[in-house]
Amino acid sequence: MSTPPGRSPSRDASPAIGTSPDRTAASTASASPSGAGAGAPTTPDPPTGAGSPATARPSAAASPTGPPPGTAAVPPGAPPEGTAPSGPAPVSPRAPSGTSRAAGTAGATPLAAGSRPAPPAAGGAAVTAVFVRLKLSLLRNGLRQSAGRRAVWIISLVMALLFAALHLLGLIALRGNDHAEALVLSLTAVLTVGWAVMPLFFASGDETLDPTRLVMLPLRPGRLALSLLTASLVGVGPLFTLVLAAGSVVAVAHGPAAAVVGVVAAALVVLVCVALSRAVAAANVRLLTSRRGRDLALLSGLFIAVGAQFVSLAVQRLSAPGGLRTLEPAADVLRWLPPASAPAAVRSANEGAYGAAAVQLALAGAALALLVWWWQRSLTGLMTSPDGSTLQAATAPGRERSREGSGLARLLPAGRTGTVMERTLRYGWRDPKAKTGWASALGIGLLLPVVYTLQGNGGPYVACWAAGLLGIQMYNQFGQDGSAFWMVAQTISSRRDAYLELRGRALALALVAVPYVVLVVVISLALLGDWGAFPEALGVSLALLGAMLATGALASAHFPYSIPQDSGFKNAAPGQAGLAWISMLGGLAVAAVLCSPLLALTVWLHLSGGHDWLWLLLPLGVGHGWAMTLLGLRLAAPRTASRLPEILTAVAKG
Amino acid sequence: MTTGEDTPEGHRAAAPETGAAAPPAVSVRGLWKRFGEQVAVDGVDLDVPAGRFIGLVGPNGAGKTTTLAMVTGLLRPDAGRVLVGGHDVWADPAAVKARIGVLPEGLRLFERLSGRELLAYTGRLRGLPGDEVDERATQLLDVLGLADARHKLVIDYSTGMRKKIGLAAALLHNPQVLFLDEPFEGVDPVSAQTIRGVLERYTGSGATVVFSSHVMELVESLCDWVAVMATGRIRAHGPLAEVRGDAPSLQDAFLELVGASGREPGQSLDWLGGGAR
16 A cells, blocks of 8 residues: 555646546545555445445555555655655655645535545455456456357467467476576567567457546556556466466476465566556557657557567577577576566576575566556556647648648549548558558568568568568458448448449559569568569569458458557457457468469479479469459458448447 | 428428328338347337428437438348338338438548548549539538638547538438438537528428437427337327427427426435535
């Protein structure tokens, strides 16, 4: 319970003060003037119903232990900001100051607060339990919406657990290996990076507890962050991480002391990962909702993606036979870098270096505290400042004016095709979701081939990455419209209309993707110095693009899902993330199968020495891609036309 | 079907008196929709006369939005038929979609387009010639008072402006029947008056407007034909005066019809108010 008092100075200094945190502070302080209870926000907390007033109030002061690790770890982070009020004793001077100030600002409440008999002060555990229950309910309700979604979710759960179990077995098998620790530390680091990147690009399993929806609850940010953190631990991702962390500990722990340290270490790793993910998400949702910060957030996302790419490349290289030894230098650094320092503490404990083990654990704990602090700051910002769209509203028009009558419309074909293309391209620029998708596909589509080529892992076909990533943009076309799809649905009255609509979208995508794929082929071949492979590389890449457009159109018609627009870091509505992933991965697999004749021909020409005929692959690839796209659009159109209401229902959720 | 000869409101005088002879603008038979356990629309039969200002009223959760969504082809009914101008909404969507305009509630527009771009996009999707679309869009934006905001993204519009641009998009192809779901919800009086003026001019030329609302005063002053809906069924329908009957106002008649009159909170909220908590 020492957390909230430690927080209060920073909030006192912040300008946006008249909101719920202060009301809480006021009522808490006046209800329990001793100041000892200041750490337990009163939380009338409508949805709780759990904390019965009579029992909860005395316990508020008496049971100061909330969720243990975060609470215990926070005070070290508090002193720097505690300088402002200049009080020697950390707790008592601040509570009264909060009271007096709140009595001034929140003038409406003093009478009621003074006469209030027994504030139902639900304990931290009660609030946390409510959030965990809320999380479970949201998950359950998301799954309840359709049997298909439930099946998809269960499949993804089973797959994740299988994957984790395989890793676990591998880690256990490594027990006793000299380089097991190096691998464990690297694995922890990769896992951490993964958690940091995930909320930026993919629907995490935990966007259900959107903190901005909890603004009206009288909860202090510190309490809120801890409760949300606990609730965040419920899910497939944390379970997966826990399995890996446990396996890591098993791989390196020898002896009882190490085992004890290992249990703490595994918990710390999971907590740090989840807190990091939440903190990054919270920081970025703020950036993404403020339109000015959008480009910056976009860049930070790409930056992290680039970093993750290098990590994955490094892992790939190090997993070669005998490659584990090369991990040792990295492990020397990681050993003191949280959260990998937590599993490193296990080895220190093995060796009897308990001091080092304690320091390493403390480092991980401090990292956790820092992340929770950062997250909480972001939450406070999110909850007390207007979102960016409000600020931006007044300044928008000037820029658009200059765009009127741009040449774009004149260059595009007339009729529905051009109209749809124009709208799609405009959205690619103006809609942050679409823009992020485009920027990621374009950025990573170039980055991967270049990195692979420079690393020596590339071949002539690396440009397929660009084709595949851009092709993914074709997936869930109608979900990208969200509930605005009704405007499209109202104007589709025949298969022909549906075909034109899909074709317009595919053309808009191809307008960017085809030149870009050519560019990436040229760049990667220039780096490779193998111009002879140009026809086959371009042919195969364009064929893949065509296959992706075809499967994308079909997936759009058959597996639409909604993309929540109100948040920067959600890519699928709760319970639909599995559907999104499976339709995308399934589409990729089908696209690969569709390209297999061309690939077989390529292999055959190479093996049979028909190098003189390799140029044929370019026209064949273009033709193959073209034909597949046409076929995919033709097949998707009737399905789209006959299922308009169902598609609208699917994409308008969330 | 009751197409009353009496025209209660003065402004209806301009409307052509063809109501009794003309086929219904919208004909609904046995419309039924269930969401899970919840029956949202429970067998709706309704004939909506052409050339009128029709109000569909009912409390929250009565099934108004679901009904309108099914009538306009945005939601597939579990059972039932809907004919618009004699064409089946599901069997002949091309004929129906060309004849109707829709302003749904709770569904977004393409908000990253400016007002003008949105109209240009909608009109062209509807297959209208580009020049015609641009001309109509300019006039609509002028009449609805959106001319100054035409280059602003719709996402930056206020609620009233959104309703107006949605109305403009729904009117662009000059539909015969216009379906508006809560067109005045969250709209300021000035915008409401503008919308009202446009709609009155539109029905004056013989077109039909069907709109849902739960603001009885508004319906009473605007509509000449109402259908009262509650718990998924039509409780009463007909000319305003008929539905109102002897009740002093439509509000009273409505409360009577949905069985909500005389329901007082009584003693159950005795803790509410008075300062002390």
